[in-house]
Amino acid sequence: MSEVPVLDPAQRDAVRSAVLAAAVTPQKRADLVKAAKAVVTAKKDKEKKAVAEGVIDEMIQAGELHKQSAAATAPIGITKPPLKNDPEKVRAALLASAETPQTLAKLITAAVAATKADKAFVTDEANKLISSEQLHKHSTAAKPPYGAKKKEAPHALDIAPGKAAFAGLLKAAKKVTNVAPGVSLDEVIQRLRAALANEVARPVPVVAAPPPVAPPLAHPEPAPVAAPITPEQIRSGLRAAYDELCLFPEFEDKLVEIRRLYHTAARLLPGLTVPQFHHELEHLQGLRQLELHSLNEVQQAKEPELAIRHNDRLLYYVMWGK
Known part of the structure; x- marks a missing residue:
């Protein structure tokens, strides 16, 4: 750290204020030095530069100025650089990408591109989302797609045995319209709905139940003990x-x-x-x-x-x- 020549308090405050004003938008160190030199009252440029460099080093050491990256020539500003591996941003990016289910590798690639976080960190966060059931597997393939929502179960009429039964109903409805051309499809559906409602509403004969008999006393059985893992x-x-x-x-x-x-x-x-x-x-x-x-x-x-x-x-x- 450069040694700051002895300055009176007013001069030091003026230099600090000039540097802080310039560093609102992160600047190269040379630009901050230039802004500081403009308010230094020393006559020689070498003395002005020594004052500027020293004050800037003190402010960095005190946490008033922050390098925006680890690069030697990184800009310097009054705000801290954003956290590279931010778990909240990474998880949000993963879940946003998973609105459309896709493989884990593609989710990780999209989140890395969106957040600039390390791939290993993003991968670890993705696995945590899977473990906490916030990412859901959508198939049993070797490299399955993952989605932010659970895969919805197929409709009962889209799978067996409902699919075949509905196909039979459709075939029968077409046959009705063929043999009775004057009957509209709406009327067929209306009559079918009424007939089904009549079937549901038909009373079921009530059979008198025998009087209740007290069950025999049962002795509680001991809870089964899990077998040890071999x-x-x-x-x-x-x-x-x-x-x-x-x-x-x-x-x-x-x-x-x-x-x-x-x-x-x-x-x-x-x-x-x-x-x-x-x-x-x-x-x-x-x-x-x-x-x-x-x-x-x-x-x-x-x-x-x-x-x-x-x-x-x-x-x-x-x-x-x-």
Whole structure:
């Protein structure tokens, strides 16, 4: 930070005011220096520049001025730059795109373009929306479209058996109009509606019910106890969860985060504990069916308690063998 020559309070306030006025719209540093020099009373240009540079550095240090990006020549303004990875904006962009159901990859691409956020961050937010049932799968395809609304169930007359029954009714109605050409379609529909209403309104004979008999005393049965998950079930569930996650674009390289594997496996295997999860992963690694990889930047780990600590390493990723 440049050292500011000794200034009287009035001179310093004038320089600060000039800089703040210029930085309302983010400016290059050189332009802010020029605005500051205009109010410095020193005679030499070198002294004016030293004063301007020093005051600007002090204001940046104090949080009164803000660089608008990490670039060395980034503009400087009085407002903080917008947050790049803003979860609210990213989720809003994803849901807006999902008004028209489309694949997860296309939703992520659209949200990245709209928000300029990092693709990895957008992908993570998209998966959170799926987990919280705010994005809904619209098919069972390998790469299904996702929509902001649940896929509506088809009308009962558009699927079996209603579809075939309605087709038969339509055929019968056409036959009526053919054999009775003087009868309009409206009259056919009107008579059909009246006949159906008459069928519905026809009283049903009432059969006297026998007097009630007190039921025998029943002994409450003990609640069934859920069977424990076997190791074979866990290993099968882990592979199914891994295959499901590999369908996401972020895991196309087949290197899956262990924490994400646990959450997906726990959904497929209710009651799965973290110790069981860790034990079976290490067992499968011993059988050379999969590989566990460590995370170099441990401080960046999300949910580290779901990863596996081995000596001084944090095993954070899993890759299944072919």
